Amino acid sequence: MKKFAVLYLLLFVFHVSFANSKIEPLPSKNDIALQNAYALAKRVLGARSSNFVFQLDKKTEGKDFFEVSAKGEKILVKGNNGVSLASGLNWYLKKYCNSQFSIIDEHIALPNKLPLPSSPERVETDFNHRYFFNVCTFSYTMAWWNWEQWERQIDWMAMNGVNFPLAITGQEAVWTEVYKELGLSQKQIDDFLVGPAYLPWSWMGNIDGLGGPLPQSWISKHKTLQQQILKRERAFGMKPILQAFTGHVPEALKEVFPQAKLRKTGNWSAGFGGTNFLDPSDELFQRIGKLFIKKQTEMYGTDHYYSADCFNEVNPDSNDPTFLTNVSKSVYHSMASEDPKAVWVMQAWFLYYSIDNFWKEPQVKALFNGVPNDKMIVLDLYGEVHPVWKTQSAFFGKSWVWNVLQNFGGRTSMSGKLNDITANLKDVINSPDKGNFSGIGMSMEYFGNNPVVQELTMGMVWDKQIPDVKLWLGDYVKNRYGNKNKYAVQAWEGMLQTVYNANAQNGTFLCERPGFYDSKFEYRTNPKPDYDPKVLGHALDNLLKCADEFKTLDTYQFDVVNLTRQYISPLAYYWILELQDAYEKKDLDRFLKVKAQYVDLIKDFDLLLATKREYLLGNWIEDAKRWGDTKAEKDLYEWNARNIITLWGEKFTEGEYDDLNTYAYKQWAGMFTDYHLVRWNKFFDEVEYSLRNNEKWDRADFLKWSKDFETKWSHKHDTFPTTPKGNPVEVSMQMFNKYATFINNTTK
Secondary structure (H helix, E strand, O other): OHHHHHHHHHHHHHHHHHHHOOOOOOOOOOOHHHHHHHHHHHHHHHHHHHHEEEEEOOOOOOOOEEEEEEEOOEEEEEEOOHHHHHHHHHHHHHHHHOOEEOOOOEEOOOOOOOOOOOOOEEEEOOOOEEEEOOOOHHHHOOOOOOHHHHHHHHHHHHHOOOOEEEOOOOHHHHHHHHHHHOOOOHHHHHHHOOOHHHHHHHHOOOOOOOOOOOOHHHHHHHHHHHHHHHHHHHHOOOOOEEEOOOOEEOOOHHHHOOOOOEEEOOOOOOOOOOOEEEOOOOHHHHHHHHHHHHHHHHHHOOOOEEEOOOOOOOOOOOOOHHHHHHHHHHHHHHHHOOOOOOEEEEEOHHHHHOHHHOOOHHHHHHHHHOOOHHHEEEEEOOOOOOOHHHHOHHHHHOEEEEEEOOOOOOOOOOOOOHHHHHHHHHHHHHOOOOOEEEEEEEOOOOOOOOHHHHHHHHHOOOOOOOOOHHHHHHHHHHHHHOOOOHHHHHHHHHHHHOHHHOOOOEOOHHHOOOOOOOOOOOOOOEOOOOOOHHHHHHHHHHHHOOHHHHOOOHHHHHHHHHHHHHHHOOHHHHHHHHHHHHHHOOOHHHHHHHHHHHHHHHHHHHHHHOOOHHHEHHHHHHHHHOOOOOHHHHHHHHHHHHHHOOOOOOOOOOOOOOOOOOOOOOOOEOHHHHHHHHHHHHHHHHHHHHHHOOOOOOHHHHHHHHHHHHHHHHOOOOOOOOOOOOOHHHHHHHHHHHHHHHHHHHOO
């Protein structure tokens, strides 16, 4: 009897203990959105994720929402889908815990006891579509990403309300299957498909074959990767945008279908000739378009949204409105014949870029009129600077999404006019002429330098009203570093007056092809800043004053290095003017003195940037090579990785500069001493020789050498560090102390 009494007592204690433990039931296996919310919380918060409870409210119709409240000592987040739940978690972390999970880094420091809302707080969004990515982002940012990198990005998107992401990884697998079924040989397909770094411009119809042939192992692996991406995005309730047929076809299609009506587009940049487009009136157009959707759906499923950009930076060969209407009708019908629920998602970039003002109102209306209003969504990509919706009657009845572009080519620069971003969105919201405006998004070609721009823009998804940027910035600083240090606030207010009051990308002349400054030429980034460098210097000084409090934070270290890099960048412009003046006045001694400063600056860029993983060339190259199964594949991917950030293409135009040379240049450790310094030393040697021998420096001969060097560099296989070296805060302080006097003296 004693044994039974003891057993009974144990069972009673267990029952009481369990009843008082407040253990939350796990979500059912069928509730995928809820499962993903818990999994995301675990990835972001680790063991502290157990302090959060998620509840899915599927019955609510209308606007997406989340609600945050207390549940005992835990935080309860309710929402109507996975994105809403993740956004509710992020909102709580920012508002109550001075934390930030940014697009590139995070500061998560939860107090031992979580602050509890005094009453439930419900937040809704008025934006139906929250878009993310640019077609070019899949090269300049994500060309070499694996699942681990994608998983973090999807987490960030979910936490920031994104429900409408472009999802075009793995399209090459679809094209391979389509063209095989149409009877093209593997050689003909290989000649058409481009290399990994150039896939976006193949999808948009600008180039064929560059950087290829694309190995089958790449195609197979990225088919699997795309399936992982889509599974996770859909699990959160996102509606991924896949691709559709635009008419861009291999020239070899004519060999298989001799009667095919092919049209040639106009030339694209950097010596690239036109590509081949199938005439929309050709019945083969419908066959290919329908087959593409069929094969793609078999591989990846569908949410019925399809990206198709027929005229990206190239004009069609006819401006006849009837022809253009037939083009859009044909493109849409090729989707809808296989998927009756198809909705065409079109970038409006071609309307801003319009070559020779091709796209006038009759042409634009004709193109849009070929598709029912409820079957097209237009992406106004450059809304914060050049809102096309204003000049194109809000896209003549089509639904459209306002976007912030902010970065071109991945060029390293602190930029983005924050007040313009908020003002332009407010202008849209308040305009009686906004038409079927349906959302907000970001379409950067690269993200990695300016997390503040992404935080401001996507934060407005859930804001009740457009924020005052200066007030918002105070909260941003508090979340980024965990405390509202007055010097940190002053530093960011200084940045708001300078780099974040500029839409143009402000870079350094060090990364341009060497030569004297030419005021007639439009450089890749502004070598002469359109802000006062001394004001930026005060901002850096204030940020460095926070070192004792924040020096161990990854977010602070990144910001200090980024700001120091931006601060010293203009010196190359001021010094090249001095070098040019010394050359013209035949002052060899002054030339040699300034040359020594210039070379030292290049080396110091490498020392500074080597302290942070985000600025290491080695990671870009090694990430590319890891996709290769053989040496030949690794070499091909390395060439793609090197070439896209230097020459870009393979051809040279006859003029002084190539259209795409250095378009995607990077300020990365390894680039400066191994690439930029070699070219600048050659330039200095030639000019010095000219001065010593009283001869005129020959620019043409230098260009021939430079192009040869740049071509050879893309084929090299030397390695670069993949782990940071040096203390980022200490090195930043050294650079500030070393160069502040130079900047103050040269900008008087």
